[in-house]
Amino acid sequence: MEITQKYINELSYEITGACIEVHKILGPGLYENIYHQCLKKELDLLNLKFKSELTIPFDYKGEIIDCMVKCDFLIEDLIVLVIKAVSEFFNIHRVQTMNYMNLLKVPKAILVNFNVKNLYHEGHETFVSRYFSQLK
Structure with missing residues (x-):
């Protein structure tokens, strides 16, 4: 199966x-x-294939540093899913999500807040990386 923007979008819809x-x-x-x-x-x-509470390797000057950076989910090795149960998203949540996406070199990430009335309208945000734009 070819990994395309369409496939990534369909997968994020499922997630x-x-x-x-x-x-x-x-x-x-x-x-x-x-x-x-x-x-x-x-x-x-x-x-769906996923890794839960995945420790992300962190490379510093060619050496892997054990920083215990963990993301909630890596799904199909293509999409990072970060979940929260907070009163509202703050920029630190968005930055954290984008960092996980970039460190894992995946095309897309989804940030979800379960502490809302309507998850679809107010409880999730998506992010794409440069890897997404390189896909057909």
């Missing part, structure tokens, strides 16, 4: 749908780790 399903069942107000565990189940149901 967002999984987040909406978890949110529809659980609603807002729970701890992030509860959403995380339920989302793992939902991604399994969709037969």
Whole structure:
């Protein structure tokens, strides 16, 4: 299968749908780790390959430094998914998400906040990297 912008967009639609399903069942107000565990189940149901709480290697002058930088999910080795349960997104959440995407050299990232009334309209943001623009 060829990795294209269209494929990445369809995959991100599936991932967002999984987040909406978890949110529809659980609603807002729970701890992030509860959403995380339920989302793992939902991604399994969709037969998506993912890594959960992935430690991201950090290269400094050619040496891997153990910084314990972890992202919530890397899905299909193409999309970073960062989940939050906060009152609102702050720039630090966006920067963190973009850093994970760039460190892992993937084309897209999704930032999701489960602590909202409507996840689709107010609880998620997507980001693309330079790798996305290089795809057909």
